[in-house]
Amino acid sequence: MLTGIRQMEMKEVPEPGITNANEVKIKMKVVGICGSDIHYYTQGAIGTQKVGYPFAVGHEGAGIVTETGNAVKRVKPGDIIAIDPAMPCHKCDQCLSGRHHTCRNLRFLGCPGQAEGCLTEYIVMPEDSCFPLNAGLNADHGSISEPLAIGVYAVKKSGGVKGLKTGILGFGPIGMSVMLAAKAQGSGNIFVTDKIDSRLGIAKKEGAIHLGNPLKDDIVKDIQGKEKHGLDVVFECCGQQEAFDQAVDLLKPGGRLIVVGIPEFDRWSMNVENTRRKEIMIQFIRRQVDCVQFSLDLMQSGKINIGNMITHRFPLSKTKEAFDLVASYSDGVMKAMIDF
Ligand SMILES: [Zn+2]
Ligand SMILES: [Zn+2]
Numbered sequence: 001m002l003t004g005i006r007q008m009e010m011k012e013v014p015e016p017g018i019t020n021a022n023e024v025k026i027k028m029k030v031v032g033i034c035g036s037d038i039h040y041y042t043q044g045a046i047g048t049q050k051v052g053y054p055f056a057v058g059h060e061g062a063g064i065v066t067e068t069g070n071a072v073k074r075v076k077p078g079d080i081i082a083i084d085p086a087m088p089c090h091k092c093d094q095c096l097s098g099r100h101h102t103c104r105n106l107r108f109l110g111c112p113g114q115a116e117g118c119l120t121e122y123i124v125m126p127e128d129s130c131f132p133l134n135a136g137l138n139a140d141h142g143s144i145s146e147p148l149a150i151g152v153y154a155v156k157k158s159g160g161v162k163g164l165k166t167g168i169l170g171f172g173p174i175g176m177s178v179m180l181a182a183k184a185q186g187s188g189n190i191f192v193t194d195k196i197d198s199r200l201g202i203a204k205k206e207g208a209i210h211l212g213n214p215l216k217d218d219i220v221k222d223i224q225g226k227e228k229h230g231l232d233v234v235f236e237c238c239g240q241q242e243a244f245d246q247a248v249d250l251l252k253p254g255g256r257l258i259v260v261g262i263p264e265f266d267r268w269s270m271n272v273e274n275t276r277r278k279e280i281m282i283q284f285i286r287r288q289v290d291c292v293q294f295s296l297d298l299m300q301s302g303k304i305n306i307g308n309m310i311t312h313r314f315p316l317s318k319t320k321e322a323f324d325l326v327a328s329y330s331d332g333v334m335k336a337m338i339d340f
Helices: 035-043 139-157 173-184 197-205 219-226 241-250 272-277 292-300 316-328
Strands: 002-004 023-032 060-068 080-083 122-126 130-132 166-169 190-193 210-212 231-236 251-259 281-284 310-315 335-339
Touching (some): 060 122, 060 139, 080 139, 139 335, 173 197, 190 197, 190 241, 219 241
Parallel strands (some): 190 210, 310 335
Antiparallel strands (some): 023 060, 023 335, 060 080
């Protein structure tokens, strides 16, 4: 549990039990560390969402079902499942219109003020959040399905990338998830930028046609040199103002800018002339909706291979080390996993 800024302790808590007929009790097997977990660890908050200590984070989990409520049908004890961390109310206007990711009463695993996270031995979740893993998939696939679903959703919201020239600015686990989803859907040449060379190395392995490091390269000039008419779609995946501006510069007229990154500042700014004259379409992304099963299917069919994403593993007892590593962006870390 987080106990302060960059502080973490192992604590004994009561074992949770099933209280509703639609609930599933899960023994965690693996949890991936997300950038948002790191924000809570190093800053104690994301925007207005402040951690009240002690607090368990973690929302990229997979586990084994140990018990089910009477009304549960889709999973049974012994099943290994992926966990969708979102617990919408299914009653509000957003839920009723199919936008349960923006549910007015959303509870989300490991989100302060909503629900404790899954960096804990047992959790209880509604059946709707449980996705049994089909043959060929293991708990790592289950855990990675959470960030991957965000990439799959971002590509879906972009209107599709088949045959298009695609830019991905920021190649952390979410940028990589966007790339895996874009490749699975037949994207044309993919241009990737990141400030960390080891991440560009992974992008190269994944088949990016161009790699740029904005700390050393003039990425706009370099990419324009290769694609003088500009890119069709650019995914901003790092939450940086400069990347937003680069995206606008890189896009062709009528191009689409998909903003996936979570900035640490309160307001984006944009160049009026460039965005207006080029008639740039801008789409913001809030997590994902209904893309977990599709992400699992893409991995099962081999259209998405996550072999290059998981770079580090730690036992639960070394969670703090894992968080310090991810927070430092060192040792070539992409995704670090906690094993139970
Ligand atoms: Zn996450
Ligand atoms: Zn709702």
